[in-house]
Amino acid sequence: MRFTRRGLIAATAALPFLPGGAARAQGGTLRFGLSSFPPSLLPWANTGTAAATVKLLIHRGLLSYAPDGTLRGEIAESWRNESPTVWVFTLRDNALFHNGEKVTAADVKWNIEQIAAERSTAHYRAEMQQVASIETPDARTLRITTKAPIATLPNWMASYHMMIVNPRSPTGAGVLPIGAGPFTIRAQERGTSIDLVAFDRYYKPGQPKLAGIRLIAYADENLRVSAIRAGDVDLIEYVPWQAMAAIEADDRLRLDATDGPFMYLNFNATRPHLGDARVRRAIGHAIKRDDIVKVAFFGRGSPLQGMPIAPGSEFFDEALSRGQAYDPDKAKSLLREAGLANGFSTTLLSTAQYGMHKDTAEVVQQHLAAVGIQAELRLPDWATRVNLGNRGQFDIAVMGTATDNNDADGLNTLIDGSLSPSYVRSAGLRIPKLEELMQAGRAEFDTAKRREIYLQAQRVALEEAPLVGLAWRSQGYAMKKEITGFKAMPGALNFFSGITLEDAALS
Template sequence: MANNRSTSDGRHFATDRRQFLQGSAALGAGLLVPAALSKAANAAAPGTITYALSAYPPNLRPFDWSGQAAVTVKALLFRGLLCFDEKGAVQPELAESWEQPDSRTYRFKLRPNATFQNGKPVTAEDVKASFDAIRGEKSTAYVRQAFQAVETIAVEDPKTVRIVLKQPTPSFILALAGQMAPIVFAGKMDNPDAMIGAGPYRLENSEKGVSLTFKARTDFYRPGQPATETVRFVAYPDDSLRIAALNAGDVDIIEYVPWQSMKGLSQTKGLTLQNSLGSFMYVVFNLKEGPFTDPKVRRAVAHAVKREDIVKAAFFGAGKVLDGVPLPAGSPYAVPELEHLWPYDPDRARSLLKEAGAQNVQATLLATSTYGFHKDIAEIMQQHLAAVGMQVKLSLPEWGVRVSQGNEGRYHFAVNGGGPDLGDPDDLTAFFGSGSDSYRRSFGLSDPKLDELLNRGRHESDTATRVKIYAELQRAVADSVPVTFLNFRAQGWGVRDRVKGFKVLSDQMNNQVGMAFDTASVS
């Protein structure tokens, strides 16, 4: 019985940023909200941490993925049964402890003092209702696919819940520790925008597009946490103004430190740079209609893009080419001969277009004006694809509109950023597996072969067998190209020295940064 507790074509691409990004700073400045310009964020207020967001969250729905900024903010409102520590190990959260009496069964004991923001206790019924909502037939939850492994959820008593899986699933416990499987109050689940969580803060007020202010709960289940009375998020979509706000002391922390500013920030007295290399950029396709329903055309795109140019021009060298599947260095699943599935080969791209009878492709590439590096990548890709005969028009809406258009499939192909959620190869399900429509995966993606391989890998307990399954998956992906990856990118947070206890998690867990507000304080 297992028992776990607490536990080319010769053309030269100009990689000088100024040659193809003129005017981008002016565009970004135009996006900055007037209120953020007209009044300082008062970062030095006692007991207040002011955090500069790269974008105002499109929504705060607990089960949806709507960008890193939203995930960070939602960590203050919502919590799951489990969480990750700074080394990526699974730890208790709303669950006080858990046990695994057999390979399919998990039993969770809830903290006796855990309550929701409305003061109601967190019960096993809330857990069951939350997970039933996630795994429901009409659910649009981001982790719905992972929850299809569940056979039954049973309430044993008010503080004990038993989950039985259809078959052993090693990655399931990791899905419970991620931020996309929170427990919400069962008595108010009719409106996804008004669900009540058990996080350490309450939303005190918000100004749409500008800021959100949170006040610490005095009844949080961890004594002495949260360590700061007030957390204020202010939207600074423009990179240069975000870094300027940090330097001026208007904010305490900024996310998405501009890559050209990382070195200077790290050498500035009173500031610290925290960064990681777990995030990556990739391209999704509309698989229901348009030119990319043909896998040969998708493969042409994958071979036409010179990823070195993206790393150099869009990220100032702070990244790494990714022309295969995003698996962490040193992972047993990272097979050397499968590292480069789509190397830069414009001649191969032209040949594929000819084979597909698609030598005059015209398509719209969706990105966003909110994040400069998304726009930069789109412009680089536009030039590379033109070199193989593809005419590409750019669409650059602000982030919220971009997310909506992605969710609704209103694009031909699109630039995306992402990262791992589980620290397990089952993370690939989010990119290659069938599921509810999400801007994070290709629209209309449904590939029985990929689904079968992902399902086998998810449920296999033997590591050697899993390695073989995921190698087969990578070979299948090389041909079908449900998405194509571009590069790993360094992602940085700038932190003023007056902030203590704010720690970004490891490379593979950096999207969990919102959890750092539990222990962050100001001096």
């Protein structure tokens, strides 16, 4: 059985009741303020943070991350590296889909094959095509052989883009695949809210602690803050930076924020001038990041002047972190070298739905104009912005995200042009040397050797500029002080924070 793309897309228009969910007698219902209504809940697609939060509630993958950022088992209770090209996963005996069927090794094999399929649009399609074979000696054992050594395969299996769904799910319009997470979807009002109830046969005893979660979309960030301060919701994501001080000063509320997400620019290399690395580098040197930190994030962040490798990471290098530093004279010189002494006109895609995206775009526009690049702003809603990015219908685009994990390999999805088109990376841009280095890094198990490979990859990335870093940002959640269990995940894993809702409680 195969899920048709038409059927899965249609599922975003009408989310149904799913079997197997039952509200618990205690625990209460938590009201969560989302920053947008998910453009899509396709289990293997990347459609933004709000969608990720929902997917982390209704689905589970083989692995995930503990609140401290370390890898932990989910559907797989353990895993081991049998050889450089063989990983073995042992599944839990009590993991069930929401219809009560056991999750088997054959089910996981089917999921990986669907993600890797020729016509798949899955975010991790290219990664799963590195799998040479999958064996299922019994219902609980999965043996994955890769085409080359992959030291980071457990991180891939922990991604919320690698959720395991029931191959025997009903298909058709308005039907989503059946998952194995702590909650099931009871009902929804398209564009407004999604109601979840606890799955009473979830494989972790005593979890979830909540009877249900009501997810309410507040596209306007000021309304989202008003809702938490008025008590209309219990927890919100994406606390606007201008509101963080007020949240901290409110005795009834708590702010949980961490650095890790960041802002950057993508390019469509098929558009005039943007296929020239000198032009992309010029853009990098034209932008004063301190202004973005001040205007868009009210000082709660720091300039990002290189590739998004966080300070403190073993792959961080101080000199390389300043490789795209503000230098308007150098920007003008690079434009002259590219034959664009008088600059050029282009468009800059962002969104008005998130103030940080709009404010960042306006600062970028001003600094580009100062070196002769006239950029017309385009500010659609978030869902439209995602669709335009996925279709490559932009010149330059402002983007905000986090790497897939805290390993340097997590940067790959943002800079590898061989991957399927996605709004998170540049369009029409292949850099073979960079692709080669990133592949070498994930194939190396020796930590010191991996560091040298990724330092070299950063040098190539600074020269070719597949992206231009703008600012690290503090990403925050606001909640009532009575809430326990929920935690903002560290660093690049901040967008995984929804997974901790399985342990959240209303005291």
